[in-house]
Amino acid sequence: MTTDSYLGYSDRLHRLASDLSAKPWPVSRGEVQSALNGQAAEQLRVLVPRTVRRAEGAFFTGSHVRARFEELLEDATAFWDPACGAGDLLLAAAGKQDLGASMRDTLDLWGKTLRGGDLQPSFVRTARLRLFLLAAARHKERGDPIDVDVASGLELLKGIRVADAYSDLEKTRSYSGTLLLNPPFGSVQAPADCSWAGGSVSQAAVISLMSASKIGLGQQFVAILPDVLRSGSRYARWRSSIESIIDLRSVNLYGQFDDHTDVDVFLLAGRRRRQRHVREPSALWWPQRTSASTIEDIFKVSVGTVVDNRDPHAGPKLPFLIARDLGDLKEIQAPDRTRQFAGRTFKPPFVAIRRTSRPGLRSGGNARAAGTLVTGTQDIAVDNHIIVMKSQSGSVDECNQLIDVLSSPKTSAWLDNRIRCRHLTVGVVRSIPWSPKAARDEDSVAQELSVDY
Template identity: 50%
Template sequence: MLVQDVSRGSWNRVTEDVHHALNGEAAAKLRTLVPRQVRREAGSFFTSGGVRQSFEDLLSSHIDSSERLWFWDPTCGAGDLLLAATAHLPLGQSPAETLSLWGRRLRGQDLDDSFVGAARMRLLLTVLQRHRLEDSWAPLTERQQRNSFRHIQVGDGLEALHEAASSKRFYGHLLLNPPYGARTVGRECAWASGKTSQAAIFSSTAIDALKAGGRVVAILPDVLRSGSRYNAWRRRFEAHATVEEIAPYGLFDNHTDVDVFLISAKRKKGGHAGSVQWWPPRLANETSIGDLFHVRVGSVVDNRDPHTGIESPYLTARDLPADGEMPLPARTREFNGAKVTPPFVAIRRTSRPGQGAKGSFRGAGVLVVGNEAVAVDNHLIVASPKDGTIDKCRELIKVLGSQSSAQWLDERIRCRHLTVRVVKELPWPLEDGLF
């Protein structure tokens, strides 16, 4: 076994193996053993590569040696975030002394006992590797190895956070890369209902579990930062924590189709909301699309709304070209709800950061012209000019089809659906010559 070889001092033949064990091997094995769909449904991803380095950088920039250097990861997996934290822990005079020191300061839970075993092994390897680099290596007995890091345990991290919140709160650094899947919440959750991101639940409970002055450093899905559905989560978070830094990151890794951001925040004493810049602020006197257009989501929910009423042209995302202009759609539908009178601009709600549909820029719009009201599917966002002119719609098409607008959208929202609020906030260029 690798740990036993290193504990005996057999470094020459396993140095490379130790490096791999501490830098990405756990994540690679997870991808090999667990199908991607299963990992996605569970929302479980190991923190390796670039996102781990960004986490280490964020943690380092908001840590003070005068603070209580205790670290807790309630969803520790194979221990990547705890490994990042060990860079801030001092070494003892020997590996045995360091095990005792670190063992008191590191805490973690995971539901999978194999992950917990991997986390302990990797932390033990880190201790031995650092002592080797400091020329203070000494062998460890099998008993010392077995008894190392006993506070890294099999257990329900969310339950542990709830227990801490209701009793003696944790004062130290809470490290989080929680599950990203959804679960149903009940009446006990004041800021959400129905299916809600587990990451939102974990991070909100983590703030409750901290004493004033304790810090949470987390990797969270970007929908929490930028999605309209999580307005209440953001308000609650900023009411109880002073946000030190928010850093949008992008895709978690090349194997995980989830955009994330990193956040560092300190628990504060009071419960008063502060001022948090979750995204780039709107400049004073800046004109935006919402100043010039009525923006809303299409009214038709096709699989739910009955086919009754007047038959009308029916616009869906699949019938929309990449950009440009189109006449009234050929598809029709009976619909009694609100319709949209041309001219208007239709924008796909579903969009991926960095690209749009059919080769267009993200957020690209299509001008719809005609003389009949249109029933619009709810997978589309509609912008109707306040001045009622087709010229204003054509100006909007140019704004939405620009590189600067695509870049702004990627910085503002990295989840998979554009929102009415985001489209309204998109800046309207004022420089000469744009049109």
């Protein structure tokens, strides 16, 4: 199964472009604007099965995230998107380009300054047609006639072609222009020469680092990337690697990619620099420390040690705590559920939270990292889908203070700014600001961390 079914949409765009000369512009304007803003992504979902979209990494940039992306683009003589899909980022770049004296002149110019590639011929054809429609719309708004037919116009856009991003990048040295990127978000095996990770890694991490290394000194790099690269502990070395190549100018949180793609993204912009060693990540990646203390100063934070579907049922029979037991409860005693387990256990009192955690409030309006105090006298085996926080002094009062901190709107806002993946990490939880007095202070809500998405 392939993306050939998308050719039906491409044919519709071709008819629309062919009819522009015969119809008054006010009649065509709405349909053209739809084709330029979100329709390509909508039709991809309609025409291409999700399994194929995932296999091909085909999730097109919507109009809202494209608008944020366009704000980051600086003037440049050329733009290249090595994984262009239906051309949304190229449309953003073309919006920055001047018009020629005629539409033919404009398309001839864009054919020299815009470069894009994709493995799917139906996507490449769609990208060219949308650029043709954008040029037509801008000239029509200026009152110019359409002086070029569709076939000739598409031929002028010779820089947009069927191509493999990896091969194109491999052959490129010091590209002189702005590199645009919204790479596939799926997983691939790390390349043999990968210095920052091994095993299965984000394809976006691989292609973004490769892309950044292929532009010339001083050239701009702008990318839409999954939040796990910004906030995940596993990608710390990737962040150092990208910073050794790119002088970061901005790291902007965006939020969920679109209503149909359950991945949060951020926008990264910077310029190529001479490579240098980076010991610590830039302050741009996440909010900096806002209080004198953090949770790790008071609590030992760790992940539950039971991997239930893998660990043998051997050893003493113990109470066994799983994420479902926590519910929305502020306090529970040792669960009735038991399991044999010979590994490390946890002795109450301690505070437990679910590792799975979406940005924003949980169902029922509860805080993103709402905690539950676990009490009792027996050692407890804890599932690895739970994060455990045990007071270093053994104090129940400190555990209750921690629950207040975790439940505060200020902490939820801090977490949403720090990590927008669908799970929490031990490192992030350890870094949560420790301010129990502020958490109890009703007036502190007015001073919450402001997060712009």
